[in-house]
Amino acid sequence: MRGMARRGFVTGAAGTVAGVVGAATVAGDAAVAAPRRADARPGPAGRRDVVRRELRGMWVATIANTDWPSRTGLSAAAQRAELIAYLDEAVERKLNAVILQVRPSADALWPSPYEPWAQCLTGVQGKDPGWDPLGTAVQEAHSRGLELHAWFNPYRVANHTDPSKLAAAHPARRHPDWVLPYGGKLYYNPGLPEVRTFVRDAMLDAVRRYDIDAVHWDDYFYPYPVAGQTFADGAAYEKYGAGFPDKASWRRDNTDQLVRETSERIKALKPGVRFGISPFGVWRNTGTDPAGSRTSAGVQTYDDLYADTRGWIKKGWLDYICPQVYWNIGYPAADYAVLVPWWSDVVRGTGVDLFIGEALYKCGDSAQGAAWQDPAELSRHIDLAARHDQVRGHAYFSAKSVAADRIGAMDRVVADHYRSRARPPR
Numbered sequence: 001m002r003g004m005a006r007r008g009f010v011t012g013a014a015g016t017v018a019g020v021v022g023a024a025t026v027a028g029d030a031a032v033a034a035p036r037r038a039d040a041r042p043g044p045a046g047r048r049d050v051v052r053r054e055l056r057g058m059w060v061a062t063i064a065n066t067d068w069p070s071r072t073g074l075s076a077a078a079q080r081a082e083l084i085a086y087l088d089e090a091v092e093r094k095l096n097a098v099i100l101q102v103r104p105s106a107d108a109l110w111p112s113p114y115e116p117w118a119q120c121l122t123g124v125q126g127k128d129p130g131w132d133p134l135g136t137a138v139q140e141a142h143s144r145g146l147e148l149h150a151w152f153n154p155y156r157v158a159n160h161t162d163p164s165k166l167a168a169a170h171p172a173r174r175h176p177d178w179v180l181p182y183g184g185k186l187y188y189n190p191g192l193p194e195v196r197t198f199v200r201d202a203m204l205d206a207v208r209r210y211d212i213d214a215v216h217w218d219d220y221f222y223p224y225p226v227a228g229q230t231f232a233d234g235a236a237y238e239k240y241g242a243g244f245p246d247k248a249s250w251r252r253d254n255t256d257q258l259v260r261e262t263s264e265r266i267k268a269l270k271p272g273v274r275f276g277i278s279p280f281g282v283w284r285n286t287g288t289d290p291a292g293s294r295t296s297a298g299v300q301t302y303d304d305l306y307a308d309t310r311g312w313i314k315k316g317w318l319d320y321i322c323p324q325v326y327w328n329i330g331y332p333a334a335d336y337a338v339l340v341p342w343w344s345d346v347v348r349g350t351g352v353d354l355f356i357g358e359a360l361y362k363c364g365d366s367a368q369g370a371a372w373q374d375p376a377e378l379s380r381h382i383d384l385a386a387r388h389d390q391v392r393g394h395a396y397f398s399a400k401s402v403a404a405d406r407i408g409a410m411d412r413v414v415a416d417h418y419r420s421r422a423r424p425p426r
Contacts, residue, residue: 058097203215
């Protein structure tokens with residue numbers, strides 16, 4: 001996410017990234033708004049009517065007050081009003097899911113027994129904001145016919161390297177051996193079994209206590225590589241890495257364990273809660289692996305983040321995957337028109353739903369290329385994805401961009417593709 005939880009690594013340099021809903025039988029715009037499925041029926045002039053089942057999601061980022069709350073220190077009433085305004089915006093745009101970041105930096109947007117209250121609420125980590133944001137979000141989203149996907153970041157502790165700035169009772173201060181500084185930030189060490197157990201328990205507390213529709217993770221596992229710096233997990237590797245051919249294989253196994261065990265525990269706790277991950281859009285380039293995509297991205301999740309996103313799909317550990325395909329159609333290093341069919345082929349036959357993460361935040365940004373100055377670029381993405389039968393929806397980063405809609409790109413998507421409401425896939 002932009003500046004925090006989404007990345008645009010493509011050529012090797014870090015780019016800053018990342019009503020009531022019911023079934024409806026719709027003509028015309030369904031031909032481009034939904035994937036071709038078994039329930040599609042031919043319509044006039046070759047178009048078709050479709051009983052809509054597609055995700056239309058919107059991320060709401062709380063890290064550093066990216067989307068919400070607009071600033072720290074607002075009253076509980078003002079925070080609640082801003083949140084509800086975003087939910088109403090989602091309904092107005094005929095979206096059907098809100099992906100709310102509820103654990104931005106090893107802190108919580110609910111009264112967690114594991115971690116302190118999130119700093120983004122009051123400006124002081126650990127300070128009670130006087131209300132329950134997650135509980136309110138679930139209730140208010142459901143009352144509007146929206147799904148609420150609770151978005152967690154497993155390992156990020158802080159966007160600085162000074163543990164003394166954390167709340168006094170923060171687990172990272174009570175267990176300093178769990179934490180590693182890297183790239184100007186603090187991270188929990190994924191190589192420690194006790195860390196993996198703790199972060200799973202902390203996240204699953206929200207699953208246990210609230211009627212959320214999904215657990216959602218973004219693209220951060222091991223941190224994105226920083227030139228000239230080393231992630232200092234050598235001691236953990238020495239202790240736990242026996243039997244692995246190299247540190248990279250051990251790191252990937254650590255991430256695999258977190259994903260697999262979280263999936264199993266969600267299903268044991270609440271089988272109806274879905275588990276989805278929104279990774280960086282490139283698993284591996286074909287230049288690295290023949291099974292990869294025809295891309296030349298500067299970051300590959302398998303090699304650089306130690307996240308085998310393709311493997312998780314094939315092993316059935318996920319309910320959905322929402323890759324951040326944050327590049328325009330025709331972008332040489334990572335073409336949207338190349339990556340969408342690649343992901344569609346990966347999920348085929350697995351039962352894992354495929355949603356595409358869309359870079360709405362780039363639309364109208366003067367720092368972006370010409371494609372992103374065209375209000376129709378994003379609508380063309382939806383058209384292209386509709387030609388691939390495994391694509392079951394899209395999610396837009398992020399709420400602030402949905403509301404502001406600088407050049408009308410979101411208006412164009414809604415007008416072209418979302419003239420009627422839709423249910424999320426289940």
